[in-house]
Structure formats: C-alpha cells, structure tokens
Amino acid sequence: MMHGRPLAVRLAALLAVVVVVVLVVAGVVVNQAASRSLDETLTEHDRQRLGLAVTFVDEALRRGIDEHGLAMLLQRVAAESGGSARVRAADGAIIAQHGGPLRGRQTETLTTGLSAAAGGGTLEITVPTVRGGFLSAFNFALVLTGLVTVGGLLIAATVLASRLTRPLRAVAHAAQRLGNGDLSTRASGGPDAESRELASAFNAMATRLEQSEALRRRAASDLAHD
Structure with a gap:
C-alpha cells in the first residue's frame, strides 16, 4: 500500500x-512597463502638440475669450488629439469641453495646469490608448x-x-x-x-x-x- x-x-x-x-x-515586468503614465511614453511630436494646445488655450483665456470661442478652440484640440478636451476652473468645475467618453476604447487623460492669468485652472485632454487592450x-x-x-x-x-x-x-x-x-x-x-x-x-x-x-x-x- x-x-x-x-x-x-x-x-x-x-x-x-x-x-x-x-x-x-514576466507578467509583473510587462505590466509595469506598459503601465507607465502616458506622459512618459509621449513622443516629442506629441509633446509639442500638447504644449501648443496648452499655449493656445492659456492665451485665449487670458484674452477673455467667450464661451463659444473657447468651445471652438477645444473642438480643434480634441480633433487633433483624437479624443476629447475640457477646461476646468481652479475649483474643479468644467468651464468648457468638447467630445464625450470614447465608448469601447481604453483612454487616458493628460492634465496640464494653466497660468494664474488664465484663471489657474487645468486643461484636460483624454486620448485613446491601446495599452489597456x-x-x-x-x-x-x-x-x-x-x-x-x-x-x-x-x-x-x-x-x-x-x-x-x-x-x-x-x-x-x-x-x-x-x-x-x-x-x-x-x-x-x-x-x-x-x-x-x-x-x-x-x-x-x-x-x-x-x-x-x-x-x-x-x-x-x-x-x-x-
């Protein structure tokens, strides 16, 4: 027995x-490598586009752009990024936005602070990413x-x-x-x-x-x- x-x-x-x-x-290494923030994986061209978007929005807010003009500017930013864009005030309230959630796609949001002269808020750009899939x-x-x-x-x-x-x-x-x-x-x-x-x-x-x-x-x- x-x-x-x-x-x-x-x-x-x-x-x-x-x-x-x-x-x-192997799983931990790959997941950690792929889970870096999108800001770390941006190409130089993407960084330049993001910087220009922030500059345009910041300057427009300092000039006192109206709601319609800001919406049109965010529409252009969203079209170039392939996602959506919004401007938040310093207290977090949404001042203007263009584009909604990208259904069925993994997304990530890039947040950049605006100058005090522009109200001290933030510009948020949500872009699709294949990382999650x-x-x-x-x-x-x-x-x-x-x-x-x-x-x-x-x-x-x-x-x-x-x-x-x-x-x-x-x-x-x-x-x-x-x-x-x-x-x-x-x-x-x-x-x-x-x-x-x-x-x-x-x-x-x-x-x-x-x-x-x-x-x-x-x-x-x-x-x-x-």
Missing part, C-alpha cells in the same frame, strides 16, 4: 511552481500559457515518475513475495545504476535467506533421521 504523495504529483508540483514563478515575474490580451495569454504548461508538466511528470519508480515497484513486489514465503523470488533493476544496486542488494539478501532456509531444512532432516 502506498503512503504519502506519489512522486508524479510532487515532481509536477515542483515544476509547476517554477513555471508559475517565471510567468508571474494589450494588457488584457497579454494577461489572458499569460494565464492560458500557464494552464497549458502546468497541464503538460503534470502529464510529463506522471510519465517520468512512472519510469523512475517502475524498478522500485518491482523490488517492492519481490519483497512482498519474499515475505509470503517465496524464497526463490528475485528482483531485476532498471536502466539506472541506483535501481540495479538496490535490486542486487535485495537479491543478495534473498539468496542468503534461501541458503539459510535450505541449511535449516537439511539440519532438520538430519535430526529426523537420527
């Missing part, structure tokens, strides 16, 4: 832990890869453990037959040196037991004849 966890389970668990650790580390697809692929890999490791570990333990099971069965009185039983080792040494030691013990039993029977027979 087998006690404890089978070797296949322990081997698969060990390999699975290694794979999971590697995948988790990429992370979702990457994380899904990572989980799927982990599940498939762990399943493959379990199968491989089962096959490998079966090959490794087959000689040991043969010795165990031979020992059971020996214990049941079959002194002629012998074990054959596997292809590895360890199992051959184990089988050789078992066979030597079985031979000594068989010889001892033969001597005992001979002595008993001699005593009976006497």
